[in-house]
Amino acid sequence: MAYTELLYSVVEGVATVTLHRPEKLNAFTNTMMRELHQVFDEIDADDNVRAVVMTGSGRGFCAGADLSGGGDTFNDGSLSTDSQSKFRRDGGGTVTLRMFKCNKPIIGAINGPAVGIGATMTLAMDMRLISSAAKMGFVFTRRGIVPEACSSWFLPRIVGIAQAQEWVMTGRVFDSQEALRGGLVRSIHEPEDLLPAAYALAKEIVENAAPVSVALARQMMWRMLGAPHPMNAHRVDSRGIQIRGRSKDVQEGVMSFLEKRPAVFTERVTTDLPDIFPEWEEPEFF
Numbered sequence: 001m002a003y004t005e006l007l008y009s010v011v012e013g014v015a016t017v018t019l020h021r022p023e024k025l026n027a028f029t030n031t032m033m034r035e036l037h038q039v040f041d042e043i044d045a046d047d048n049v050r051a052v053v054m055t056g057s058g059r060g061f062c063a064g065a066d067l068s069g070g071g072d073t074f075n076d077g078s079l080s081t082d083s084q085s086k087f088r089r090d091g092g093g094t095v096t097l098r099m100f101k102c103n104k105p106i107i108g109a110i111n112g113p114a115v116g117i118g119a120t121m122t123l124a125m126d127m128r129l130i131s132s133a134a135k136m137g138f139v140f141t142r143r144g145i146v147p148e149a150c151s152s153w154f155l156p157r158i159v160g161i162a163q164a165q166e167w168v169m170t171g172r173v174f175d176s177q178e179a180l181r182g183g184l185v186r187s188i189h190e191p192e193d194l195l196p197a198a199y200a201l202a203k204e205i206v207e208n209a210a211p212v213s214v215a216l217a218r219q220m221m222w223r224m225l226g227a228p229h230p231m232n233a234h235r236v237d238s239r240g241i242q243i244r245g246r247s248k249d250v251q252e253g254v255m256s257f258l259e260k261r262p263a264v265f266t267e268r269v270t271t272d273l274p275d276i277f278p279e280w281e282e283p284e285f286f
Contacts, residue, residue, distance in 0.1 A: 001042055005032040007057065008039055013050040013206040014199060015043055015104070022058030027066040028117045033091045040098050047268040050211055051202035052102070054125065055109040055195065061134065064116025065092075089285055092117040092149030099124035100150075100222060103215035103269050105205055109198040110134050111191065115173060120147065123154035126218065127201065130176045130185040131194045137173035157225050159183045210249045210265040212272050216240055223280060232279075239276040247272075 001008075007018035017039055019026035026032075043049050056062055099106060099121070108128040115137040122128050130136075138155070140147050147155070147168055156164040163182045167174070179185045189197050205214060220240070224233045244250055249267045256263035 001038060003035045003039065005029065006035045006039055008042070010046070010049055012203070013048065014202045015046075015049045015052045017043075017052060017054045019054075019056045019062050022056075022060070024066060025058070025060030025063035025113060026056045026118070027063045028092070028121075029066050030091065033095055036095045037098050040102050044103050045270065047211070047270050049104055050206040050214075052104050052106045053109055053195070053198045053202055054106060054122075055111050055198070056114075058112070060112040060118075061110045061114040062116075062118025062121065063113055064118050064139065087286065090148045092120060095121055096124040096149045096151075096154070103218070103273065105202075105214060105218060107198050107202055109194050110136070110185070111194055113173075115139050116143075117149055120149035120151040120154070123149070123151055123158060128185045129187050129189060129194060129198050129201070130179055131191045132176050132188050133191050135173050135175050136179050136184070137171065138168045139171045139173065141169060142171035153226075208263075210253065210263070210267065211269050212247075212249060212265075212267045212274075213244065215269050215273055216244070216276060219277065223277065235279075236276055240274075243274045243276060 003020075005019070005021055007016070007020045009016050017036075019032065021027060021029070021032070043052055105127075106125040108122045108125040110122060110128060110130040112131065112134050113136075114122060114134060116139055119136045119138055138147060138151065151168075155168070158164075159167075159182050167182070174182075176185070176188045180188055187197065220233070220236055224236070227233060247267060249265045252265055253263050
């Protein structure tokens with residue numbers, strides 16, 4: 001599929017998604033939003049993709065929403081709020097919800113400024129690596145708006161409520177060291193070392209882990225963040241262990257360990273992914 005504001009490639013099982021408006025520091029647009037939906041559909045449909053690395057073109061990751069519309073950038077033209085059905089969906093939120101549903105692990109390589117949606121879209125990634133030259137910011141209160149992209153759900157779960165409140169209420173832009181101290185990113189790298197480090201992490205998954213197990217484990221971790229009791233996890237674990245315990249992948253995983261050789265997993269996400277979440281229902285918008 002052709003993209004105009006993204007670059008997309010797949011090499012040795014790792015997909016690279018690059019936000020590509022370098023002249024605008026990859027500022028987020030409706031076109032970029034639509035293309036991110038499309039690229040994650042393409043990723044999930046391709047069994048050759050085993051992991052995803054996301055980064056930005058040029059010196060920025062994503063400078064937030066494109067503000068070229070001026071003061072009306074966020075104005076949909078309607079002042080009526082008498083019915084919730086009249087609210088339109090936040091575009092950034094539709095992107096992070098699509099990333100949340102992805103069956104492949106997503107690794108962020110934050111190469112430069114990441115503010116607003118540029119910061120919140122990274123929250124639906126599984127691991128975030130950052131350049132020593134990059135800065136991040138949840139700047140919404142400084143623009144008179146509120147956090148978006150489901151970040152009020154993601155951010156406190158990643159960094160804790162106190163750190164999330166500080167960053168959101170002040171709206172300040174902070175450096176890579178503060179991002180690391182706050183638990184937002186996994187590691188800091190010099191600019192030239194960032195992508196190699198992200199690819200090394202992706203390849204560790206590709207070369208060692210069963211794709212179906214990775215897909216299930218990813219959803220188990222994310223979905224159980226909102227579960228009210230560990231029994232919810234116990235039910236899911238029990239189904240997963242029983243169903244996967246009968247699989248060819250488990251036979252291969254055990255025998256490769258006993259025979260001291262690399263495993264060759266043959267089951268694929270598109271055809272062999274079991275449903276171990278029968279109670280899970282995605283809420284409707286309104």
